[in-house]
Amino acid sequence: MTGWLRVLGLPLLLLPAAPPPAHGCPARCECTAVTRAVACPRRRLTAVPDGIPAETRLLELSRNRIRCLNPGDLAALPQLEELDLSDNVIAHVEPGAFDNLPRLRELRLRRNQLKLIPPGVFTRLANLTLLDLSENKLVILLDYTFQDLRSLRRLEVGDNDLVFISRRAFAGLLALEELTLERCNLTALSGESLGHLRGLGALRLRHLAIAALEDQNFRKLPGLLHLEIDNWPLLEEVAAGSLQGLNLTSLSVTHTNITAVPAAALSHQAHLTCLNLSFNPISTVPRGSFRDLVRLRELHLAGALLAVVEPQAFLGLRQIRLLNLSNNQLSTLEECTFHSVNTLETLRVDGNPLACDCRLLWIVQRRKTLNFDGRLPACATPAEVRGDALRDLPDSALFEYFVNAGGNDSYFATLSVRAEPAANRTPGEGHNETQAAARFPLDLTTILVSTAMGCITFLGVVLFCFLLLFVWSRGRGQHKNNFSVEYSFRKVDGPAAAAGQGGARKFNMKMI
Incomplete structure (x- = not known):
């Protein structure tokens, strides 16, 4: 028996030893081995927990009670790529806290108690692409705060108590593409501080108490394509040289107190494709206000208190597709206002006390389609228009329009204009013939109702015939x-x- 036991135990001795068990997961956290993620949200943690696996790539510590980050708290996580510390009570981040995170790409410190970021905090984060510092209590951005973040593409510092940005605060941000500054106490923009952002593509400036744009604010931003200025109640004018040096494709100046279209400032923006001047107290659009915007495709003037749009106000807009004039005080619009906008496809005029002017239905020529996207007063059909209303139309054209009549019924109609043959014309006489046809779209409801009405009519005729036959047959035997x-x-x-x-x-x- 002993010999057999020795023979049976020999294979067991030859088997390799089992590997040691992997590192466990912290008691209050949830670990996912496939994605190498550790999630510890809402666990009332006051510090970074111990026992996090060294191979962790994503660590979520949001909505806890962490107060401070010290050197060594994250030193055991060299593979970390995303770190979320939002919604804590972090008031201090010591220099060196992120020194051992060379692969970190995203760092979120949103909604904490940070008042100051000392130099050296972001040292060795050469691969960081996203940094969110919004909704803290930052008062000042010191020089060289971000100098080591050479790969940073997106920076969020809005909703802070910022009163000053040092001239070299953004030094080193060579790859930054997006910057958002909003809801802070800045009263001026430093052109020198923004001048370090050579690669900046989008700048959003919202809810600021800045009264003026200076000529040097954006001069050193040649790569800026999108500029958004929103909710500046103290801004009353956009100076002529404030946008000089920029090659914007999108510009938004909304919810300010500018009272006129900044034509002089816009004259340098030949590459602009989208312009938004909505919700400003602009009452008049003068002639040729946008004559230099030859590439503009969208123009928004909604809620701008417009009362007058002068003839040829949109002269020069060769590629315009969308024109938004909704929620203004326009009572009339003349057809000559749109003579130069042959490419217009959508016109929004809802929310205006417009009177009916049927000539507006033919402002788009050369077989273009115009969509009145919004409320337009009910107008007469083209067949009811006579006289000189057709004098400016070409000899041969087809026009299509869609009109929403008072928000109730929608009509689609076509207008065909043909010139009379020269052989039939009387010398000195020329006129156009119009043919209008109302075309009602067929939908399922219309088809069902029509079919039901036809069936009822047919059944009624058949029933009547049977009734006559019945009466006749009953009366035949009585005579x-x-x-x-x-x-x-x-x-x-x-x-x-x-x-x-x-x-x-x-x-x-x-x-x-």
């Missing part, structure tokens, strides 16, 4: 079609006649 006739010969005076006749005789006849 007699025969009659009888009794005929008596007239008496002849005299005895001969009486003897020859043998007396009076009667004949009875019956006709069937």
